[in-house]
Amino acid sequence: MLPARPEDSNKATFGHVLNIAGSVNFRGAAYLSTVSALRVGAGYAILAAIPPVIDAVSAQLPEAVYLPLPQEGSAISPKSFPLLASQIKPGTVCALGCGISALGCDLKIFNSFLHDFISLLIAKKIPLVLDADGLNWLAQSGENFHFDGNCVMTPHPMELARLLKTDVESIQKNREHFAQKASEKFHAIVLLKGHRTIIADGKNLHINETGNSALAKAGTGDCLTGMIAGFLAQKMSPFDAAVLGAKIHGLAGEFAAKEFSEYGVLASDLPKYAAKILRESELGNF
Numbered sequence: 001m002l003p004a005r006p007e008d009s010n011k012a013t014f015g016h017v018l019n020i021a022g023s024v025n026f027r028g029a030a031y032l033s034t035v036s037a038l039r040v041g042a043g044y045a046i047l048a049a050i051p052p053v054i055d056a057v058s059a060q061l062p063e064a065v066y067l068p069l070p071q072e073g074s075a076i077s078p079k080s081f082p083l084l085a086s087q088i089k090p091g092t093v094c095a096l097g098c099g100i101s102a103l104g105c106d107l108k109i110f111n112s113f114l115h116d117f118i119s120l121l122i123a124k125k126i127p128l129v130l131d132a133d134g135l136n137w138l139a140q141s142g143e144n145f146h147f148d149g150n151c152v153m154t155p156h157p158m159e160l161a162r163l164l165k166t167d168v169e170s171i172q173k174n175r176e177h178f179a180q181k182a183s184e185k186f187h188a189i190v191l192l193k194g195h196r197t198i199i200a201d202g203k204n205l206h207i208n209e210t211g212n213s214a215l216a217k218a219g220t221g222d223c224l225t226g227m228i229a230g231f232l233a234q235k236m237s238p239f240d241a242a243v244l245g246a247k248i249h250g251l252a253g254e255f256a257a258k259e260f261s262e263y264g265v266l267a268s269d270l271p272k273y274a275a276k277i278l279r280e281s282e283l284g285n286f
């Protein structure tokens, strides 16, 4: 189930993750998603972010490549489009949304920029992981992209409620139905987070069995986004990358809790534990 690691390989073999993440208030989201992509095997992780985010993350993560973007207020400026578009080439996968702006800030500033950028990704068949404020922007914009199965959307129940214009209670009563509904609406893989995460593609449905309450802490979803993007970069299909990402992320939470307890695990513990789980998996233990 793990992506192949051919002996005759180099960093380009394992893909480029272009991670558009972070804002002044959410610098950690950019770090957690970027390091997670590298820890599950992506060849390159390129963090595209505003300068204060890059300053903070690069101090912790010299292995990533950094693309400073123009800033507007505390977030990415719509003027970033040409720089981001220049990064799109064969072998690139994109992650979009972790911490890109605080909720309550006017996500409308992203309207034409994100419309044009996501349309470009679809036209060039670039796989996308759409999370957090990327999903919140989509809900607010009313855009109805047709992702042709090449996007993994990773909503938690409130984000899915925003996308489908319903409420969290209704979603939680019928998680499988709403995950499939969103999948059909956007022609995307939908990973509905929470205890027993669901992965739906409109026809098939997988329920993840791993994970525990250690994961119920800020920042763990940003790690999941990075892991799925890292597996996509290694040429897994979007559905398989989502299934494997959820499984490894959940196991990382379980293993981390053995050392730190379900109370004490931090999101930043997960990427290293994910790498240890991959080692166990290579040895045939999972």
Ligand SMILES: NC(=O)C1=CN([C@@H]2O[C@H](COP(=O)(O)OP(=O)(O)OC[C@H]3O[C@@H](n4cnc5c(N)ncnc54)[C@H](O)[C@@H]3O)[C@@H](O)[C@H]2O)[C@@H](O)CC1
Residues within 6 Å of the ligand: 025, 026, 027, 028, 029, 030, 097, 098, 099, 100, 101, 102, 103, 132, 133, 156, 157, 158, 159, 168, 193, 194, 195, 218, 219, 220, 221, 222
């Ligand atoms: N250190 C950082 O930089 C962090 C940045 N973050 C970013 O902060 C932004 C806001 O995200 P938030 O998720 O905090 O805020 P939201 O307002 O999107 O959602 C949080 C609420 O959603 C509901 N919810 C979430 N999971 C649920 C579940 N499994 N069952 C039922 N209800 C559930 C709960 O009511 C919860 O309070 C995002 O862009 C995110 O990427 C967060 O990841 C937190 C950490």
Ligand SMILES: Nc1ncnc2c1ncn2[C@@H]1O[C@H](COP(=O)(O)OP(=O)(O)O)[C@@H](O)[C@H]1O
Residues within 6 Å of the ligand: 132, 156, 192, 193, 194, 195, 196, 197, 210, 211, 212, 213, 214, 215, 216, 217, 218, 219, 220, 221, 222, 223, 224, 249
């Ligand atoms: N009780 C739980 N059991 C299993 N997994 C959980 C539990 N609580 C949260 N998770 C997982 O942790 C992650 C939380 O993601 P999210 O809500 O987006 O957090 P954040 O935005 O703070 O990064 C998801 O992958 C979710 O499935």
